[in-house]
Amino acid sequence: MSLLQLWEASPEQIRGKRLHQLIAFAGEGKLRDGSDTSQEFRAFLARVPSAMLISFVDECLNASFPDSGFSLQDVINEVGRRLGFVVTNGSYQGRQGNVGFDGLWMLPTAHSLVVEVKTTDAYRIDTDRLAGYRKELAEVGRLTEAASSVLLVVGRQDTGDLEAQIRGSRHAWDIRLISADALLRLMSLKETLDDPQTITRICEILIPKEYTRLDEIVNLAFSAAEEIQHDELEAVATDSDQGSVEPGERPVAFHDACVARLAKREGLPLVRQSRSKYIQPDGEARVVCAVSKQHRHQGRTSYWFAFHPHQDEFLGGREKAYLVLGCGNPDRVLAIPHARVREWLDDLWTTERDDGRRYWHIRLQQDGDKLWLDRRKGKGRLAMSEFLVR
Numbered sequence: 001m002s003l004l005q006l007w008e009a010s011p012e013q014i015r016g017k018r019l020h021q022l023i024a025f026a027g028e029g030k031l032r033d034g035s036d037t038s039q040e041f042r043a044f045l046a047r048v049p050s051a052m053l054i055s056f057v058d059e060c061l062n063a064s065f066p067d068s069g070f071s072l073q074d075v076i077n078e079v080g081r082r083l084g085f086v087v088t089n090g091s092y093q094g095r096q097g098n099v100g101f102d103g104l105w106m107l108p109t110a111h112s113l114v115v116e117v118k119t120t121d122a123y124r125i126d127t128d129r130l131a132g133y134r135k136e137l138a139e140v141g142r143l144t145e146a147a148s149s150v151l152l153v154v155g156r157q158d159t160g161d162l163e164a165q166i167r168g169s170r171h172a173w174d175i176r177l178i179s180a181d182a183l184l185r186l187m188s189l190k191e192t193l194d195d196p197q198t199i200t201r202i203c204e205i206l207i208p209k210e211y212t213r214l215d216e217i218v219n220l221a222f223s224a225a226e227e228i229q230h231d232e233l234e235a236v237a238t239d240s241d242q243g244s245v246e247p248g249e250r251p252v253a254f255h256d257a258c259v260a261r262l263a264k265r266e267g268l269p270l271v272r273q274s275r276s277k278y279i280q281p282d283g284e285a286r287v288v289c290a291v292s293k294q295h296r297h298q299g300r301t302s303y304w305f306a307f308h309p310h311q312d313e314f315l316g317g318r319e320k321a322y323l324v325l326g327c328g329n330p331d332r333v334l335a336i337p338h339a340r341v342r343e344w345l346d347d348l349w350t351t352e353r354d355d356g357r358r359y360w361h362i363r364l365q366q367d368g369d370k371l372w373l374d375r376r377k378g379k380g381r382l383a384m385s386e387f388l389v390r
Helices: 003-009 011-015 019-025 036-045 050-062 068-083 127-139 160-167 180-190 196-206 215-242 255-266 309-315 338-347
Strands: 086-089 103-106 112-118 148-154 175-179 277-279 286-292 295-297 300-307 321-327 333-337 350-352 358-367 370-374 381-383
Touching: 003 011, 003 019, 003 036, 019 036, 019 050, 019 068, 036 068, 050 068, 050 180, 068 086, 068 103, 068 112, 068 180, 112 127, 127 148, 127 175, 148 160, 148 180, 160 175, 175 180, 180 196, 196 215, 255 286, 255 321, 255 333, 286 300, 286 309, 300 321, 309 321, 309 338, 321 338, 321 358, 333 338
Parallel strands: 112 148, 148 175, 286 321
Antiparallel strands: 086 103, 103 112, 277 286, 295 300, 300 358, 321 333, 350 358, 358 370, 370 381
């Protein structure tokens, strides 16, 4: 049984294993370029929750085991994918005729990062060699030098010596350095957000820029904070309309549990991309999940959700695409094919804020064991119980 099959069959058992034990389950048990072990391990990393990637990085840096450096390289490349880059894994070891980069990450803006992963800053780095990788990749058409740079990911946070080496080199404007911990925090931040523009700007932090003027960094911090605030305001607004908001109350959050129910029913491995978006690694399936607490108003039970244009765009054009709605708790979940949702959008109420943000209201009413979609006046209600995940 492969490592991936073990994960799908018994995830809790796998969670209890050390990283070197997991690698031993894959292929011949050793990470080597082009090996079955490498392919299985990378496929496994693409399926696990981000919290496990964080624990794997910690284990690679703080536990001594064979191939820990190779493991860290693979995990960091998967973190790049979770950040939204298109990632090409590099080689574990350099060899004749092969460009020796650890990872090649590309943004939707077409800027490429040549990634080098180091477990420690105890040794000097050869900036000429790193710049050479970038030049070689440009020569074979893998990237454009003018739209590329080098990113050095280091296990330790105390990177003063490496920073001095980079500043003192002739490649100082083309190389940036980040600790593994800071990179993981960027990934975790991304998964609390949904706005594609804010997420792209987070990724662009890794691109070399001249920061004499700090407005861009400040604007990014405010964009992230404002998005979280907007999400809370939407929840409070719908709660207020239902007469059920409490002062200081925060929105509910049980997205993962709802998506897990659909994933089990459909046999789909789904991983989180942002606060509400999930994808099937190397596949076409996509899911947007929204959750609502249970409201009681005038003796009726209801659930309210917001559906955004960027979520509609994310689901569009996919054969398997669902809007998942968690109604009060993970035990009452609807999974609605995106094509059906599209049929209803013109019949739903909308809100457009002063900053141009717009979203649709999805209002569900519960009568006994049945759920109904409430539509604008004159449109009537639609039965929704057929979409329950059982």
